[in-house]
Each structure stands twice: as C-alpha cells, then as structure tokens.
Amino acid sequence: MLPTLLSQVANGLVLGSLIGLIALGYTMVYGIIQLINFAHGEIFMVGAYGGLAALTYLLPAAIANQWYLALPIALVAGAVIAALVAVAAERFAYRPLRDAPRLAPLITALGVSVALQEAVRVFYPDATAALPFPSIFIEGTLEIPVPGGTVPIKYAGILLALVSLALAAGLQVFVDRSRTGRAMRATAQDRDIARLMGIDPDRVIVLTFLIGGALAGVGGVLYGGYLNNINIDMGFQNGIFAFTAAVLGGIGSIRGAVVGGLAIGLVKSLGGQYLPGGTAYDYVWIFVVLIVVLVFRPQGFFGETERVRA
C-alpha cells in the first residue's frame, strides 16, 4: 500500500516538474503578448530531437559514452535548437500578426505546431516511429526503503525534477530582480508605456520566446533520458498538460506554472492509480480538476484578477 502510494507521488512529482518547466514557456509568452503559443509543446519535442541529434551525429562515441560530457552537450544542443525554433516562430509566424485579431495568431500557432511535427517526421531519420534515447545520464534507480517495501525512483527522474525546479526558481529570480526582468514585467503590464521608458518591446518579446524555448529544450532532453525514448507526439501530450498547468496556476505567473505542473503530475499519477478507470482515465481527472478550480478561482492559483488601472 504505502510503497505504491509513495511511488506514484514520486512519479507525479517528476512528471509534474517537467510539466511545470514546459508551462513556463506558455505562461511567459501569454503574459507578454496574450498569445497561447500552441506550438510550445512542439518546441519541447524539437529540443529532445536536437539533443538526440547532437548525441547521435555530432559526438564521437568516446565522448557520447561519458555522461558528464554528453549530458551538458546534449542539454545545450537541445536548448539552443529549441530556442532558435521558438524565436523563428515568433519572428516569421507571430510578429507579422501582432496587430491582427487575436484569433489569427492562435490559429497560426496551431499551424506552427503541425508544421514542426511534420518537419521532424519528414526530415529526422526514422522519426516515423519512436526513437531510442541513449541513457546518457546516471543510470539506475534509487530504492528508498519504506515500511512494506521500497520506492524506486530513477536517478534520471530525480535529475529531471531537480533541474526543472532549479531553472524555474532561477527564472523567477531573474524576472523579479534583474533590469531585463523588470523590462519584461513592464512590457507585460503596459507595452506602450514600456516603450516610453526606452524599452524595445520586440527585443523583450524575442527574449521571452528564447528563454521559454531554451527551458523547453532542456526539458525535452531530460525527458528523453528519463523515458529512454522519444516520439513526435511527446510535444502534443505534454504541451496540453503544460498549458493546463499554466492556466491552473494562473497564466502569467511563474510560480503558478510550477505549482500547476506539480498538481497535474500528482493528479495524473494518483488518479491513474486509485481512481476508477485507471491510467486510461488519468487525462479525465486532470481536466476535472482544472474545471473545478476554475469554477471557484477563475484566475487560477496565483493569477492576478483583472483590475481596472487607477
């Protein structure tokens, strides 16, 4: 009993921190330009393939087998490729529609999402099926003894959770304390007035996509190492969870994205274990929770209520 419960809690926290990491990209972009970037899940997927490509084609086997070399290289490759794709999407797909009715960029984001999936399917070798992702990380499983058995947690899962939470915390500090972070918040609150302060909104917007993309890329590589395989649909599934996490936590809020992600991870793993229907219904419980929370708190956990400016 207890080992099963704790194992599911651990699984939920690992998955939840990944979802929170991806959710940061949704919440930041929405905060700045009020766009739900539906292609963000695919940015995460592209990051995973970018990391895999670096490990498969870039590195000599001698290096690729040394995790302490291969891991940082794969993470940087995934982050860079995901960030570049995110910035390109902003520059060529969203920016021309900046002043268009909101529905236009939203539909465009769906189009970018499909285009990225198909681009990977067509151009990445053998990407039509799931690809094995090398175990570049510390292999093996931590077995925590508890009354009645043990709780197994993959080291790669611990790494995924710790890195995700550390990056989210770092982002929060950056946005709260740095001059550039202040410019991002100013642009989010009132873009015209930010311009009057000497802030170039285009640069802030590019930076937002760049940071969100890089975080998702890191997440993609760590996720590949955790599950040991990746596929083209991984972005869609996790993107939906992450978007839901961002809304649940209060869109625009960094800590909301993380808390929302953890909540969804826990609901998915515990709901799949204990609620009727099992894992086949775990999606259902996520959206039940979302609906219930939004009925009582429409702005999410940490969201700002719409306020009339004084």
Add this chain to the structure above:
Amino acid sequence: MAFLEVRDLTVAYGAIQGVRGVTFAVEQGQIVSLIGSNGAGKTTTLRTLSGLLRPVSGEVWLDGTPLHRLPAHEILAHGVAHSPEGRRLFARMTVEENLRLGAYTRRDEAGVVADLDRIYDLFPVLGQRRRAKAGLFSGGEQQMLAIGRALMSRPRLLMLDEPSMGLSPIMTQKIFDTVRDLRAEGTTVLLVEQNALAALALSDRAYVIDLGRTTLSGTGAELLADPRVQAAYLGEGVTS
C-alpha cells in the same frame, strides 16, 4: 532653430484625423503649454512627439535632430520623456521599480541612485513608501510618481499630459510648483492642460489647439488677457 520644433504635424488616429496642422516651438529652459478643449488633439500631439503614434506628415526636431521617424524607445534615448495622460504607472510594481524603469536606458548606477534620492527629496511621500505597490497610492501621489518616473531618464524635454487631472486644488498647486522648480533647474517642459488658467499662469509661452490645429499663440500673460481665450477656455466651470 528652436530647441523643439514641431512643423505642420498631421496624425490620423483611426478613421478620425486627430491632428491636422500643429506647429509650435519650444525654447530651451521654458515651460510651454498646449491648451484647448477636450478632443482638440493635445494628447495626440504629445503621443506623436514621443513616438507612440506615427505622423502622416510633418516634422519634429529636437535640438537639430529629426525625431518624427524614430520609434518611441529611441526618442526617449534622445532626451524626451513623456508622462502620459492618466499617469499609466506600472501599478503592480513598487514605487522604486517604477522609478528604476524610468531610468531603464541609463547605465550609470551611481547617478541613478542619486536621482532616486532626488525624487524622494522632491516627493517625500514616495520615499517613505518606496517598497509599496504603485497602484495603492492616491491620485496625487501617483501623479508625483509619474513625473518622477519621467524625470529618472534625465530628460532634456519633459512632456506632461494633464498632470492636474483628478487632483485637489492643493495637490494641483504642488504639482505646478514642482514644474516651476524643474524649470529653475534647467529642464524644458511641454505641458498639456485642460486647466488653462493655471497652465497659462505658469507658462513662458502657450499655444491654443483647436480642432487639431494650432490657432493662437503668445506668452502665458498675453493669452490670459486675450478675449478669445477668455471666452473659450477661461469661462466659469472650465477648470473643474
């Protein structure tokens, strides 16, 4: 050429042409007012000078540099600060964060800190509550913060749009005293006001904008004495 020269400015604002031929000049170290009734085009003029709106035609020159083609964030870098109508503070940020955003383009940290202290001296109520969110302050205090935020860029030209809007007479007087002090320190001020009486009393020079055009100009005293101005803008109830 004057310090600020605005020549035949035309701005189309949506379907309506808001400004259609605004011409005026501001000399360095002066307070110059634009007065006129609601919707005359005063705010649109300021928004065009600071780059938030693009002129259809016309020119804006500051100290020999053309500004009318530049985006807003570059116009600030040329020394034009704009305290907009309705204050438009970053309400969810603290007093100090608002002021620091005013100094966003500056890299001289020591100078920025000195100027923060200067603003806090000028407006002690801001200094006492520098960690409080801007949205929690009264209208007059918010106006002080909006002016302080604009001053933080060390502007050569400070543009104030309706600084007295919604303020008590005492607070209005305090704001206008501050504007006078700024002129004494050498800041050039372009003021847009509906409170024409108070604005003219303060101004070295003023222009009347009517239906998107500059129609009259003169020193503050001249316009105060002008019967056309008295009839149109200084009648009873206008300065409500």
